[in-house]
Amino acid sequence: MSESFVPSNMPSPLVFERVSREQFEQELQPMGQPFVMKGFAKHWHIVKSGLNSPNDLRRKAPQLNEAISVTRILAEEKSRMFYNPDMTGMNFGVASLSLDDCLRRMQETADNGKDDSPDYAAQCVPVAKYFPQILNNIDNPLVEKGLEPFIWFGNRVIVAPHFDETDNIAVVAAGRRRFTLFPPQQTKNLYIGPLDFNPAGQAISLVNILKPDLDAHPKYAEAYKHGLSVELAPGDAIYIPTPWWHHVQSLSPFNVLINYWWSQNDFGTAKPLGALLHAIQAFRTLPKPQQDAFRALLDYYVFDEANASREHIPEHAHGWLGELDDEKRRVLEHWIKNFSQ
Structure with missing residues (x-):
């Protein structure tokens, strides 16, 4: 060495x-x-x-x-x-x-x-x-x-x-x-x-x-x-x-x-490592064109620092794309559970 x-x-x-x-x-x-x-x-x-x-x-x-x-x-x-x-x-x-x-x-x-x-x-x-x-x-x-x-x-x-x-x-x-x-x-x-x-x-x-x-x-x-x-x-x-x-x-x-x-954030039930494991389950077996498509969606909705996914939407209608208060978080977690079933 x-x-x-x-x-x-x-x-x-x-x-x-x-x-x-x-x-x-x-x-x-x-x-x-x-x-x-x-x-x-x-x-x-x-x-x-x-x-x-x-x-x-x-x-x-x-x-x-x-x-x-x-x-x-x-x-x-x-x-x-x-x-x-x-x-x-x-x-x-x-x-x-x-x-x-x-x-x-x-x-x-x-x-x-x-x-x-x-x-x-x-x-x-x-x-x-x-x-x-x-x-x-x-x-x-x-x-x-x-x-x-x-x-x-x-x-x-x-x-x-x-x-x-x-x-x-x-x-x-x-x-x-x-x-x-x-x-x-x-x-x-x-x-x-x-x-x-x-x-x-x-x-x-x-x-x-x-x-x-x-x-x-x-x-x-x-x-x-x-x-x-x-x-x-x-x-x-x-x-x-x-x-x-x-x-x-x-x-x-x-x-x-x-x-x-x-943690710097209150993740609720959606912790980052759990989301990563869920992503492996959801995306790894998709055909390559679909993987590329969902990579684009993830970049747009999750990792875009310019907030392009919400800048054209009135602030009162940002919903889950805006700041997540307790009520929005509870509703989002309910939807996640329904999608996971």
């Missing part, structure tokens, strides 16, 4: 020292670009106190007997959550353990420091349920008050490029993590795997971006040109807009991340 294809040689996303709620909502979020906020959570107690080990986190978890889903990756997989060699299953196992057992196993791997130890990870864990005592000390002024945060903790785990359905602010609370990101326009160059069979619910890139095989994935060279990468320390945060692809590499023997997901 050429050294020119390592993530650390990619440019960094934009970096800010301070971001106000007004700046975030009016200037930065509308750009649709990821950016880093240095020292965003340096005042959080869990950051200031230094979570250096699973034992440190154990002392903040009163619900140690609560069951939790834990991922175990054998040492030979080099920390990478992925498919098995013939893509008939995954290269990791998942078990339900007590939180105490989970943290004990993570501590053993962190203490071992050898290449023959498995890596463990607990992912997307509700903070309020398992670590309620830290909930009041992890403020995030950029999102609505009361938005539920999630905590991710474990050893040196590597998550393949994937995208989230909603916007994401991810905050490193312990250890170091590298985020490598690709814009949605590079999807065609990332060799995306199956939608319905994947490690964690979202389709992933089949490219090992830490050691890309350009014979197997030659188009990745183009995706690489558009990638961004940054290493974050405790207290740093990153904003990842949907649907940017992001690869996450936990670099320390023990890592903790807290994240917040939310």
